[in-house]
Amino acid sequence: YIIDLELKEALAREEFSIMYQPIINLKSHKVVGAEALLRWNNRELGFVSPDEFIPKLEESGMIISVGKWILENVCRRMKSWQEKGLLMQRISVNVSPIQFKDKYFVQDVKEILNDTMLDASYLEIEITESTILNLESSMLTILELKSLGMHVSIDDFGTGYSSLSYLKQLPIDTLKIDKSFIDDLDRDGEIITNTIINMGKNLHFRIIAEGIESEKQLEYLKSQQCHEGQGYLFSKPVQPNEIMTMLLQQP
Ligand code: G
Ligand code: G
Ligand code: MN
Ligand code: NA
Numbered sequence: 037y038i039i040d041l042e043l044k045e046a047l048a049r050e051e052f053s054i055m056y057q058p059i060i061n062l063k064s065h066k067v068v069g070a071e072a073l074l075r076w077n078n079r080e081l082g083f084v085s086p087d088e089f090i091p092k093l094e095e096s097g098m099i100i101s102v103g104k105w106i107l108e109n110v111c112r113r114m115k116s117w118q119e120k121g122l123l124m125q126r127i128s129v130n131v132s133p134i135q136f137k138d139k140y141f142v143q144d145v146k147e148i149l150n151d152t153m154l155d156a157s158y159l160e161i162e163i164t165e166s167t168i169l170n171l172e173s174s175m176l177t178i179l180e181l182k183s184l185g186m187h188v189s190i191d192d193f194g195t196g197y198s199s200l201s202y203l204k205q206l207p208i209d210t211l212k213i214d215k216s217f218i219d220d221l222d223r224d225g226e227i228i229t230n231t232i233i234n235m236g237k238n239l240h241f242r243i244i245a246e247g248i249e250s251e252k253q254l255e256y257l258k259s260q261q262c263h264e265g266q267g268y269l270f271s272k273p274v275q276p277n278e279i280m281t282m283l284l285q286q287p
Pocket of ligand 3: 071130162191192
């Protein structure tokens with residue numbers, strides 16, 4: 037199939053790029069971070085959605101090499117922003133369960149941090165609930181990442197299976213409330229979002245609301261003192277230089 041064939045050459049042909057979506061502190065309205073999102077512009081197919089090609093990278097195992105490329109690219113970018121004096125607390129990178137479970141993952145991360153000379157505390161990795169299904173093996177990896185100084189967040193939170201006891205035991209920093217629950221806020225469905233915010237705060241997580249598109253959603257999240265948010269209401273994912281401009285323009 038053409039997607040598979042083209043994906044094999046995508047790294048070498050430099051068809052991948054990374055966009056950044058700002059993450060906003062809901063009190064100060066300042067950009068405090070950004071999520072890196074992979075894009076693929078293929079010579080034959082044009083832009084292909086990550087929802088389509090990431091599963092293929094995972095099935096073929098190519099997600100390991102592409103994932104390494106993403107991490108290296110993002111760390112290099114963050115370092116160069118810092119050298120220009122731009123202040124951003126964190127840069128977040130999605131890590132596939134396949135990459136997370138690879139036995140060389142932590143070693144690769146260490147090498148990338150060394151090579152790019154980025155302080156680990158600026159890097160946050162996003163994993164999903166399915167990644168932590170096996171508590172014991174994911175615990176070890178998370179502890180190793182934490183000992184490097186990195187942050188770890190649970191992405192799409194609320195859509196998968198994760199027991200409350202897992203949440204209490206894992207040294208996780210951040211919960212990202214899945215967009216589907218933020219969508220519900222427009223229809224007066226606050227119950228899940230409200231529950232996640234309260235529980236998350238009691239467990240001392242930072243809470244990020246994903247996919248904020250309306251003022252109504254934002255007002256509710258602010259009233260509940262949700263810490264941070266991202267979504268089209270603030271900005272869609274943008275080119276790296278546009279993130280730079282945003283950081284330079286904020287007071
Ligand atoms: O960027 P977009 O919202 O279209 O992303 C769609 C899906 O692809 C999301 O689930 C997102 O987590 C995933 N995705 C985007 N970029 C990356 C990436 O760099 N690595 C991994 N593993 N998943 C990504
Ligand atoms: O699964 P994950 O949370 O990593 O996916 C993030 C995806 O959500 C990205 O592909 C990004 O483009 C998309 N996204 C971010 N903000 C919004 C939003 O406000 N509305 C919609 N529809 N998608 C969003
Ligand atoms: Mn994400
Ligand atoms: Na998400």
